[in-house]
Structure formats: C-alpha cells, structure tokens
Amino acid sequence: MDLKKVKSKNPGWNxxxxxxxxxxxxxxxxxxxxxxDIDSYHNKYVTQVKKKKAVTDSADDQxxxxxxxWKMLIKTSSAQNLTDFTEDPKTGFYDAEGNEVASxx
Amino acid sequence: MNxxxxxxxxxxxxxxxxxxxxxFVTCTAKLRENIGRTxxxxxxxxxxxxxxxxxxxxxxxxxxxxxxxEFRKSLSNDTRGVVIIGGYDVLPALQLNVLxxxxxxxxENDEASQGEEWDRDDFIVWSDDIYGDREGDLxxxxxxxxxxxxKSATLVMNALKAPSYSIAHKYGLRNIKRPFAEEVFKAxxxxxxxxxxxxxxxxxxxxxxxxxKGAIYFMLHGHANDxxxxxxxxxxxxxxxxxxxxxxxxxxxxxxxxxxxxCYGALVALPKADRxxxxxxxxxxxxxxxxxxxxxxxxxxxxxxxxxxHYSSRIKGQNFFGIPMHNSFWENIxxxxxxxxxxxxxxxxxxxxxxHGLTKEIYKAxxxxxxxxxTCLGIGW
Numbered sequence: 001m002d003l004k005k006v007k008s009k010n011p012g013w014n015x016x017x018x019x020x021x022x023x024x025x026x027x028x029x030x031x032x033x034x035x036x037d038i039d040s041y042h043n044k045y046v047t048q049v050k051k052k053k054a055v056t057d058s059a060d061d062q063x064x065x066x067x068x069x070w071k072m073l074i075k076t077s078s079a080q081n082l083t084d085f086t087e088d089p090k091t092g093f094y095d096a097e098g099n100e101v102a103s104x105x
Numbered sequence: 106m107n108x109x110x111x112x113x114x115x116x117x118x119x120x121x122x123x124x125x126x127x128x129f130v131t132c133t134a135k136l137r138e139n140i141g142r143t144x145x146x147x148x149x150x151x152x153x154x155x156x157x158x159x160x161x162x163x164x165x166x167x168x169x170x171x172x173x174x175e176f177r178k179s180l181s182n183d184t185r186g187v188v189i190i191g192g193y194d195v196l197p198a199l200q201l202n203v204l205x206x207x208x209x210x211x212x213e214n215d216e217a218s219q220g221e222e223w224d225r226d227d228f229i230v231w232s233d234d235i236y237g238d239r240e241g242d243l244x245x246x247x248x249x250x251x252x253x254x255x256k257s258a259t260l261v262m263n264a265l266k267a268p269s270y271s272i273a274h275k276y277g278l279r280n281i282k283r284p285f286a287e288e289v290f291k292a293x294x295x296x297x298x299x300x301x302x303x304x305x306x307x308x309x310x311x312x313x314x315x316x317x318k319g320a321i322y323f324m325l326h327g328h329a330n331d332x333x334x335x336x337x338x339x340x341x342x343x344x345x346x347x348x349x350x351x352x353x354x355x356x357x358x359x360x361x362x363x364x365x366x367x368c369y370g371a372l373v374a375l376p377k378a379d380r381x382x383x384x385x386x387x388x389x390x391x392x393x394x395x396x397x398x399x400x401x402x403x404x405x406x407x408x409x410x411x412x413x414x415h416y417s418s419r420i421k422g423q424n425f426f427g428i429p430m431h432n433s434f435w436e437n438i439x440x441x442x443x444x445x446x447x448x449x450x451x452x453x454x455x456x457x458x459x460x461h462g463l464t465k466e467i468y469k470a471x472x473x474x475x476x477x478x479x480t481c482l483g484i485g486w
Contacts, residue, residue: 012343023202023227026382031202031229032170034243037211038469041456041476044244049457052450065425065462072222072467087336087345088328091225091414093468102418102426104225105280105326105368 005098006073014076016089069096075103123269123443123486125157126185130176130236132163135195136254139389144258148190151265169199173235180239184247186445187237188484190261192253192389193374198231198412200378201243203473208466215466224414228470229379230478231372231412237449244456248449250407250485253373253398255391260402264483267406270362270444274319277301278312278349280337284421286324286366289431293320294439304337304348314355320362320438321405324417324431325349327367329377332395335367351396358403362444363410364434366417366427370410371397371480377413401483407444408482409434415478416471425461427475429454445485452476 006015023031076089092103129152137145152160161179166172180187189196204212212218237245252264275295279286281303290301300316304325325335325348333351338344369377374389381387392398397408416426424432433451442450455476460469 010343018223018225021223023229023379024382027227027229027379028202030382031200031378032243033202034205034208034473036205036243036473037207038459038473040242041244041459041473044242045453045456049453053454062458062462064464065423067463067465067468068217070465070468071220074222074225087326088330090326091222091416093416100419102416102420102423104414104416105283105366 002098003073006071006094007098009098010075010100015073016076018074066095070094070101122157124155126183127188127486128159128161128179128184128186129188129190130161130163130179130196131190132165132172132195134165136191139191139195139254139256140258140261148258148261148265151262163196166197169197169235172196173199173238176236177239177241180247186248186250186486188486189233189236189249189251190254190265192255192387193231194387194389195254197387198233199235200229200381201232201477202229203477204228204470208470208473211466212470217465218467221465221467224471224474226377226413226474227379228474229413230474231378231480232477233480234477245449248445248481248485250445250481250483252401252483253389255395255398255402256389257392257402260392260398263404264401267404267484268359270319270406270438271360272296272319272438274298274316275300275321276317276319277322277324278307279303279324280326280348281305281340282338282419283324283417285418285423285428286322288421289324289428289435290322292432292439293322293435295320305339305346307348309347309350309353312349312353314353317353317355318358318361320435321364322435323349323363323365323367323370325367327365327370327415329369329372330375332369332372332390332397335370335396349396351393351399354396354399355403358400358405361405362438363400363405363408364431365408365410366415366431367410368414369412370415371408371482372412373397373482379413397482406483407485409444409448409479410482411478412480413474413478416475425463426471429458429461430475430479443486444483445481448479448481452479
C-alpha cells in the first residue's frame with residue numbers, strides 16, 4: 001500500500017505515525033494482561049449462543065476480507081482546516097487503492 | 106414504496122420479575138464520599154426493599170481484581186445479572202490489556218501485520234465484566250451494568266428508578282460517512298415515530314430533542330477528553346462537523362435505551378485506561394461533563410457504549426469491527442431483552458463469530474478490544 005495513493009484519495013488530510021507503539025512499562029505494570037486467545041472466546045460461549053439462537057455461521061464460515069492489502073494509518077486533522085474545532089488524530093484503515101475502508105468512530 | 110416495519114419486541118419469555126435475581130453491589134464507604142451519607146442510606150433502604158434481589162456492600166478494595174474476587178462469592182447459579190452502583194472511584198473497573206502474550210506473538214509473527222500502526226489505546230481498556238465473571242477467566246457468565254454516581258444522589262436514584270424502555274419511538278443520529286448505520290437503524294424496533302438524522306445535515310442547533318426517546322442510536326465520533334459532544338464529518342469535503350451537544354440531552358428521557366457507536370462514548374472517568382498507572386487518581390465525570398451520565402440522570406434504562414476508541418467500516422454491507430455488536434444488540438432488544446442482557450448476548454455472539462472475516466492478526470486484536478470495551482451503563486434491566 002502506497003502512502004501517496006492514500007494521500008491522493010484523501011486530499012484534505014495529513015497522515016502521521018504514532019511515536020510510541022506500545023504502552024509504557026508503568027501502564028503495563030498497572031494493567032491486568034489477558035491470557036486469552038481468539039479460540040478461548042469462541043469456546044466459552046459457542047454452546048450457549050447456539051442454544052439461544054440458531055447460529056449456523058461460525059467464524060470459519062464467514063467470507064474472508066481482503067484485509068491483507070489494508071493498512072492502518074493515523075489521520076490527523078484536516079489539512080484544509082475545514083473543521084468547527086480541532087480534532088484528535090484518528091486511526092483509519094486504507095485499501096490498496098488508498099480508499100478509507102474503515103476508521104475510528 | 107414503504108419498507109416493511111420490523112416486528113415489535115417479543116414479550117419477556119420468562120416469568121421473572123424485572124429485578125428478580127439481580128445482585129446490586131457497591132462500596133458504601135466510598136459511595137458516601139461522593140453522594141452523601143444520608144443519601145447512601147436512603148438508597149440502600151430502597152434497594153433492600155426490592156424483593157428477590159441481593160445487596161452486597163464490599164470493603165474498600167485495592168483494585169478491581171480484589172473487589173471482583175470478593176464479590177464472586179455472592180454470585181450463584183440463579184444470579185441473573187450484576188448492577189454496580191458508583192463510579193470507578195467507588196468500585197474500580199478492570200484496566201484490561203486485551204493483548205495476551207499469545208496474541209502479541211501472533212501479531213509479531215504475522216508478516217501482514219508488520220509495519221502497521223498501533224491501536225490508539227494500546228489495546229488497554231476499562232471493563233466491568235470481571236464483576237460477572239464467576240469462573241475467573243476474564244469472560245463473564247452474567248450481564249453487568251454500572252450506575253456511575255457522577256457525584257450526585259439524584260443521578261443514582263433516577264437511574265435506579267428508570268422505567269423499562271418502550272419501543273413506541275426510535276431516534277438516531279449518524280455520521281454522514283457511516284452509511285452502514287442506515288441498515289442498523291432499520292432493525293431497531295419501533296411502532297410509531299422514527300427518525301435517523303445525518304450529520305452534517307443536522308447540528309446541535311437544529312435537532313429536535315423531543316424526538317429523542319424510546320430506542321436511541323448514535324453512530325458518531327466521540328472524544329476521550331471531552332465527553333460533552335459527538336461529531337460527524339463533512340460530506341463533500343474533508344473535516345469534522347459538530348453533531349450533538351450535551352445540551353441536546355432531554356431533561357427527562359425515561360422509557361429509553363441508548364446505544365452509541367462512538368469512541369469513548371461510555372468513558373465515565375479519566376484517565377483513559379492506557380494512561381492509568383500506579384499513583385494516579387481516577388477523576389470521575391459528572392452529568393454536566395458526560396453525555397452518558399446526562400442520559401442516566403434523565404432516566405434512561407440503559408446507555409451502551411465504549412470505554413475506548415471504536416472502529417467501524419465506512420462501506421455499507423460490511424460486518425466487522427463494531428458493526429456486528431450494533432446489529433446484535435438491537436436484534437436482542439427487538440426480542441425483548443433488557444439492555445444489560447442484550448449487550449451480554451451480543452458480546453457472546455460477537456465472541457463466537459470473531460474475527461468476522463478479518464485475517465490480519467493485528468485486526469483480530471482490534472476485534473478483541475471491541476468486545477471488551479463495550480459496556481452497559483444505567484440499571485440495564
């Protein structure tokens with residue numbers, strides 16, 4: 001995924017990178033770390049969910065998205081300043097063509 | 106041609122009373138500091154008078170794990186749900202790092218996940234689910250809701266006495282760049298009025314607060330440091346647009362349930378979870394500082410939202426990140442579930458269907474974060 005394509009498809013925005021990509025040690029020390037993986041969630045609730053609702057589509061049955069080609073970027077406030085007020089930077093997800101497919105909010 | 110209207114919610118499928126087998130829990134020693142001694146005693150007397158419920162008063166805890174460990178002894182097979190009374194400074198929420206070592210390793214070993222940005226909240230969220238977790242595995246067996254006190258006995262009592270929601274009306278407000286919300290809104294149950302407004306076509310100055318009752322749905326941007334406004338985006342240009350202001354919350358909003366797909370929409374205290382460290386004090390918000398708490402003070406029976414950044418698709422017809430939670434929640438409301446129950450069921454369904462077609466390990470982690478950060482405020486029943 002080319003940042004130039006993202007910029008050309010999203011002309012009013014600036015993009016940046018988060019300086020620190022991990023929580024600080026003091027925050028990590030204070031937080032409780034999960035010991036779960038994706039299967040733990042499925043295994044815990046699958047029987048209960050199927051009992052209540054006729055769920056036939058498990059995670060494996062769902063169509064796979066083309067997310068390997070996506071990129072997560074941080075979009076800062078509008079370069080054109082077309083805002084009522086200053087906004088926080090927001091995370092966006094961009095496909096191979098530079099289109100925003102998903103984002104914060 | 107008019108679209109067929111969704112069916113009204115089914116009647117409750119069991120014979121239990123509204124509050125039967127609920128466990129109310131607080132720490133009165135801390136709650137008194139926030140809402141007053143006399144007011145706390147009056148609240149306890151009111152709670153004790155509700156038949157077929159339990160009231161648990163915990164000692165001042167060191168942290169959420171200690172409080173939940175002690176509280177676990179009060180849960181039984183017939184428990185139907187848990188209602189926490191008080192903010193994070195009364196009974197702490199769990200500061201949960203959702204990335205297990207295994208998930209972190211999976212991200213580091215996934216070629217496609219390399220060079221990606223990182224989550225805005227470092228995958229650390231506030232969660233109340235530990236109070237419904239009898240098995241001690243961080244996954245709850247019971248629905249949990251919380252009435253943050255907002256330093257106000259009036260807020261607490263209004264929230265406790267909130268009548269059940271009615272589905273006579275529905276109201277929604279969405280970001281113009283989130284067209285999927287149209288589909289979600291169609292599934293929101295209603296019998297009469299329905300209005301989905303679009304920001305930037307409406308603003309805090311033009312919206313009709315009288316329409317805001319029954320089933321209420323927001324799909325907008327929220328902000329960690331300012332919980333008094335939600336924003337949309339500009340349709341034809343790039344930029345943000347103010348959509349909803351705390352002054353738009355009706356003074357009385359009884360008989361309503363609110364669902365928000367907004368970042369930090371249910372963050373009722375600061376710091377946000379990824380900024381919390383030993384020695385920092387929790388600063389609880391009030392009803393003047395938080396849209397969520399303003400709705401509770403106005404008497405809604407449930408306010409569902411996120412404690413951290415929410416992610417959703419910009420494209421109609423997609424079903425990953427936050428969207429499956431929106432759909433499941435309203436489907437469960439349509440079946441007649443209470444807000445806390447509807448969110449709990451939605452979370453179980455989300456768990457079973459994760460990762461909703463996503464293949465990158467880091468995006469799977471985003472879904473795990475989505476799951477943990479949704480929370481139910483208000484009595485929830």
